[in-house]
Amino acid sequence: MTVIDVWVPHKVVAKQRARLTRRRRGRKNVAYTPQPTRNFEQLVGECVREAIPEDYDLFEKPVCVNIEIYKDGFVLQIVPAEASVRPVGVRGDIDNIVKSIFDGCNNIAWHDDRQVEQMTVAFVGVPRKGTTYGG
Secondary structure, X not given: OXXXXXXXXXXXXXXXXXXXXXXXXXXXXXXXXXXXXXXXXXXXXXXHHHHOOOOOOXXXXXXXXXXXXXXXXXXXXXXXXXXXXXXXXXXXXXXXXHHHXXXXXXXXXXOOHHHEEEEEEEEOXXXXXXXXXXX
């Protein structure tokens, strides 16, 4: 079983909504991903590509992903799953922050981020000043 551990030395960037170009005479609107999101996805892809062994083949099975988010970067761990845990009929992405990380891994660590069926995400570090919960 191949486990991939990656450190990405960059602040996380949440997936931004697609933008539309304005329609010009005779042309259709075109949707595109904003440049900061594309740059972050490319950086994630480069870091994952560097961490993958030469004999690695894209995972064909479901995968588990663990992400620890720090102030100045994050750790990403990809582990093959033993079995599918996704309930029948459940579709879509889990969260927008990890969406841009997953898109950066497409066709590098896996074929498509739909293969991710289990994940844990944790913020690691000191909470922001004045942040309190439940009390």
